[in-house]
Amino acid sequence: MNKxxxxxxxxxxxxxxxxxxxxIPNGIPGHxxxxxxxxxxxxxxxxxxxxxxxxxxxxxxxxxxYMCAYxxxxxxxxxxxxxxxxxxxxxxxxxxxxxxxxxxxxxxxLVDFVPWADWATFAKNGADATNxxxxxxxxxxxxxKLIAIEGGYHGTSPWMQAKTRAGIDKGDHHDVIRIPxxxxxxxxxxxxxxxxxxxxxxxxxxHHPVYEDxxxxxxxxxxxxxxxxxxxxxxxxxDDVRAGFRLSMxxxxxxxxxxxxxxxxxxxxxNGYPIAAVVGHSELNDAATSVFQTGSFxxxxxxxxxxxxxxxxxRRLEAPTRILETxxxxxxxxxxxxxxxxxxxxxxxxxxxxYLRTEHDAGPRFHQSLCGECARxxxxxxxxxxxxxxxxxxxxxxxQSFEIFEDALKATKAQFKVE
Amino acid sequence: MNKxxxxxxxxxxxxxxxxxxxxIPNGIPGHxxxxxxxxxxxxxxxxxxxxxxxxxxxxxxxxxxYMCAYxxxxxxxxxxxxxxxxxxxxxxxxxxxxxxxxxxxxxxxLVDFVPWADWATFAKNGADATNxxxxxxxxxxxxxKLIAIEGGYHGTSPWMQAKTRAGIDKGDHHDVIRIPxxxxxxxxxxxxxxxxxxxxxxxxxxHHPVYEDxxxxxxxxxxxxxxxxxxxxxxxxxDDVRAGFRLSMxxxxxxxxxxxxxxxxxxxxxNGYPIAAVVGHSELNDAATSVFQTGSFxxxxxxxxxxxxxxxxxRRLEAPTRILETxxxxxxxxxxxxxxxxxxxxxxxxxxxxYLRTEHDAGPRFHQSLCGECARxxxxxxxxxxxxxxxxxxxxxxxQSFEIFEDALKATKAQFKVE
Numbered sequence: 001m002n003k004x005x006x007x008x009x010x011x012x013x014x015x016x017x018x019x020x021x022x023x024i025p026n027g028i029p030g031h032x033x034x035x036x037x038x039x040x041x042x043x044x045x046x047x048x049x050x051x052x053x054x055x056x057x058x059x060x061x062x063x064x065x066y067m068c069a070y071x072x073x074x075x076x077x078x079x080x081x082x083x084x085x086x087x088x089x090x091x092x093x094x095x096x097x098x099x100x101x102x103x104x105x106x107x108x109x110l111v112d113f114v115p116w117a118d119w120a121t122f123a124k125n126g127a128d129a130t131n132x133x134x135x136x137x138x139x140x141x142x143x144x145k146l147i148a149i150e151g152g153y154h155g156t157s158p159w160m161q162a163k164t165r166a167g168i169d170k171g172d173h174h175d176v177i178r179i180p181x182x183x184x185x186x187x188x189x190x191x192x193x194x195x196x197x198x199x200x201x202x203x204x205x206x207h208h209p210v211y212e213d214x215x216x217x218x219x220x221x222x223x224x225x226x227x228x229x230x231x232x233x234x235x236x237x238x239d240d241v242r243a244g245f246r247l248s249m250x251x252x253x254x255x256x257x258x259x260x261x262x263x264x265x266x267x268x269x270x271n272g273y274p275i276a277a278v279v280g281h282s283e284l285n286d287a288a289t290s291v292f293q294t295g296s297f298x299x300x301x302x303x304x305x306x307x308x309x310x311x312x313x314x315r316r317l318e319a320p321t322r323i324l325e326t327x328x329x330x331x332x333x334x335x336x337x338x339x340x341x342x343x344x345x346x347x348x349x350x351x352x353x354x355y356l357r358t359e360h361d362a363g364p365r366f367h368q369s370l371c372g373e374c375a376r377x378x379x380x381x382x383x384x385x386x387x388x389x390x391x392x393x394x395x396x397x398x399x400q401s402f403e404i405f406e407d408a409l410k411a412t413k414a415q416f417k418v419e
Numbered sequence: 420m421n422k423x424x425x426x427x428x429x430x431x432x433x434x435x436x437x438x439x440x441x442x443i444p445n446g447i448p449g450h451x452x453x454x455x456x457x458x459x460x461x462x463x464x465x466x467x468x469x470x471x472x473x474x475x476x477x478x479x480x481x482x483x484x485y486m487c488a489y490x491x492x493x494x495x496x497x498x499x500x501x502x503x504x505x506x507x508x509x510x511x512x513x514x515x516x517x518x519x520x521x522x523x524x525x526x527x528x529l530v531d532f533v534p535w536a537d538w539a540t541f542a543k544n545g546a547d548a549t550n551x552x553x554x555x556x557x558x559x560x561x562x563x564k565l566i567a568i569e570g571g572y573h574g575t576s577p578w579m580q581a582k583t584r585a586g587i588d589k590g591d592h593h594d595v596i597r598i599p600x601x602x603x604x605x606x607x608x609x610x611x612x613x614x615x616x617x618x619x620x621x622x623x624x625x626h627h628p629v630y631e632d633x634x635x636x637x638x639x640x641x642x643x644x645x646x647x648x649x650x651x652x653x654x655x656x657x658d659d660v661r662a663g664f665r666l667s668m669x670x671x672x673x674x675x676x677x678x679x680x681x682x683x684x685x686x687x688x689x690n691g692y693p694i695a696a697v698v699g700h701s702e703l704n705d706a707a708t709s710v711f712q713t714g715s716f717x718x719x720x721x722x723x724x725x726x727x728x729x730x731x732x733x734r735r736l737e738a739p740t741r742i743l744e745t746x747x748x749x750x751x752x753x754x755x756x757x758x759x760x761x762x763x764x765x766x767x768x769x770x771x772x773x774y775l776r777t778e779h780d781a782g783p784r785f786h787q788s789l790c791g792e793c794a795r796x797x798x799x800x801x802x803x804x805x806x807x808x809x810x811x812x813x814x815x816x817x818x819q820s821f822e823i824f825e826d827a828l829k830a831t832k833a834q835f836k837v838e
Contacts, residue, residue, distance in 0.1 A: 023526040029540050030713030047517040067516040095691030097486040098466040107442040121448050124543045125714040135586035156712045166709035167554035267715045272514030274693050274716035285444050290585035293575045294449030295544040296686045297693035
């Protein structure tokens with residue numbers, strides 16, 4: 001089959017989606033909103049199977065996947081090392097009345113990896129981790145308010161959703177003050193205006209909103225942030241849910257040269273198995289002990305065995321370095337192809353988790369169509385979210401990606417009648 | 420080995436716990452708080468393996484388990500039907516960029532089981548489901564406030580935690596009004612006092628607090644509740660996270676003869692695999708579509724395959740009837756043994772998920788010691804939480820449980836110097 005022909009059809013995806021709309025609000029909820037996968041008819045909706053860097057949709061179409069399940073699949077799909085560890089744990093115990101010893105092993109490993117962390121505790125969702133970190137910060141400081149970054153995402157808890165979202169109102173945001181990214185004067189002014197009221201500053205290690213270019217910290221930003229936070233006795237919470245282990249095995253703060261008080265992990269921690277973690281330093285151990293957080297499956301040992309195996313494998317492969325290099329080669333290749341075709345492909349964020357945007361008079365529509373044309377040829381990108389590189393992506397994947405991208409770009413040019 | 424001798428030792432549990440305290444706040448967080456497993460030295464802390472109705476701790480001690488992982492293990496540990504379904508799904512796809520077809524199958528099955536439900540949507544924690552139901556109710560009604568039951572538990576989100584918990588303050592409870600269970604006048608007065616402000620009444624189908632006797636609805640309670648809710652255009656959210664599929668495959672509201680607007684499921688839905696669900700009627704489909712809720716692993720197909728297999732197997736076994744019968748035989752047996760020994764064992768709640776308490780001058784300490792003596796002999800009960808019966812519990816398990824209970828009761832009598 002010629003991968004370059006835009007020959008993909010989605011009959012089975014569409015039939016399933018039709019059934020889904022009868023029994024699931026929006027058909028497909030959450031991340032992958034069919035209505036936002038523009039233009040319609042260019043994306044598959046359901047996966048049949050996945051392996052390594054690729055998945056096959058229910059119509060049998062094959063894709064090189066740079067979404068990696070929106071982050072979790074850092075070693076690639078169905079990684080044998082992780083799967084073997086899970087299988088072994090499941091023959092013993094998974095969800096049980098008691099915890100399994102692997103919980104202790106995993107906490108020890110995280111404390112070993114993250115140099116400043118003295119303890120770890122576990123949950124399921126990224127938002128479980130950010131919510132827990134906030135409760136710990138509130139308990140430790142006896143204060144309520146948080147400073148967060150405008151456009152920063154820390155899960156779908158009401159206090160972190162945009163005010164315009166359904167069911168959310170200003171009451172949910174009463175304790176959250178938003179300031180712009182990379183803006184020390186705004187941070188200082190807010191700390192002064194709310195002296196004694198702020199429990200924590202919560203932020204991702206760099207700014208990765210959706211629908212917008214991602215922005216790295218200015219060289220002196222994090223040093224300045226922590227000088228101000230120390231002056232005002234305010235805690236620093238790193239939301240490393242998305243970027244965690246994509247920059248450094250010591251956590252992203254180490255990469256950017258700072259030390260938070262609490263860090264939150266989730267997506268890439270267990271190569272797709274559901275687990276989240278909060279790590280913190282010893283001064284916060286008492287607060288973390290007194291906070292009550294639990295969930296129905298938080299003792300499940302399978303995902304903990306997955307995390308233990310995944311983290312060890314990431315270290316063995318020096319995965320952060322590897323995916324930063326793979327990403328750098330991938331994006332610069334796509335940029336060259338774009339430049340040759342007369343377009344600027346703007347790449348922002350970090351190479352292992354970049355955000356792409358094509359400069360075009362038609363606005364985001366051109367880039368949306370380009371991503372759609374890529375999907376129809378077997379290169380899976382979304383247009384509005386950062387993309388993810390895994391340790392399973394090979395030079396062969398990159399070469400094929402370049403070939404598809406070039407063809408998709410030609411088709412998009414023709415569509416937008418660019419000479 | 421004589422199961423009746425209180426010969427269990429916990430050397431490996433204690434060694435692991437010592438390591439855990441160095442790297443995990445509280446050593447073991449959440450449900451199973453070692454400090455609350457009184458008296459100390461009578462409970463194991465870590466499981467090695469689990470199968471059917473039993474688990475084996477890391478010291479090799481064997482237990483008949485009536486906690487069932489605090490609810491999820493409704494078919495028993497390591498159930499072959501569920502495990503086979505998960506294994507098959509995992510060879511195809513689990514957490515992926517796209518959803519798997521099993522998500523549609525599962526939604527169709529839930530809508531089929533729950534007679535009044537027109538749609539289903541999925542998450543990970545019970546609290547994800549209750550939070551989502553609340554957002555849907557707020558969106559649909561355009562109102563903010565909730566009525567909940569005093570002592571009712573709907574997860575560890577700040578708005579539902581007790582005001583006395585660490586990190587929580589009255590600001591978190593601003594929109595929640597608590598009323599006593601089984602109290603229609605209190606409901607009516609609250610609805611009148613907050614006319615036009617209440618989005619929903621959220622409650623479990625019967626009252627199952629911790630550290631307290633559980634209470635069933637009065638015969639006309641739910642009918643009265645819904646008459647009042649209709650009068651005031653307030654939605655009814657059933658938190659069936661704990662009791663779901665322990666009374667009826669149609670959901671607990673059907674068992675008690677009422678129809679809510681939204682129901683939340685989690686624990687027993689997938690025999691231990693992490694998934695939660697909200698089901699609702701068609702009138703709320705638009706609100707459910709517009710609410711934004713997502714999580715890193717919400718597309719994971721393994722837990723959905725587990726849920727599909729678990730629910731079908733529960734129906735095939737007529738599991739709710741079966742565990743209600745097993746529970747009734749178990750608790751009445753334990754009550755007879757207690758009565759013969761001169762104590763009243765108070766059993767409350769529903770037989771598949773009962774709450775036990777021994778009437779004694781020493782207060783809860785006697786019952787705590789009794790549960791501890793049971794644990795040391797291989798019968799795992801906690802003293803402060805409702806207990807769970809699974810479809811894997813056999814007549815043989817019950818006979819052995821009676822034998823252990825009788826011996827533990829003798830030992831406890833001796834300890835409390837009862838003649």
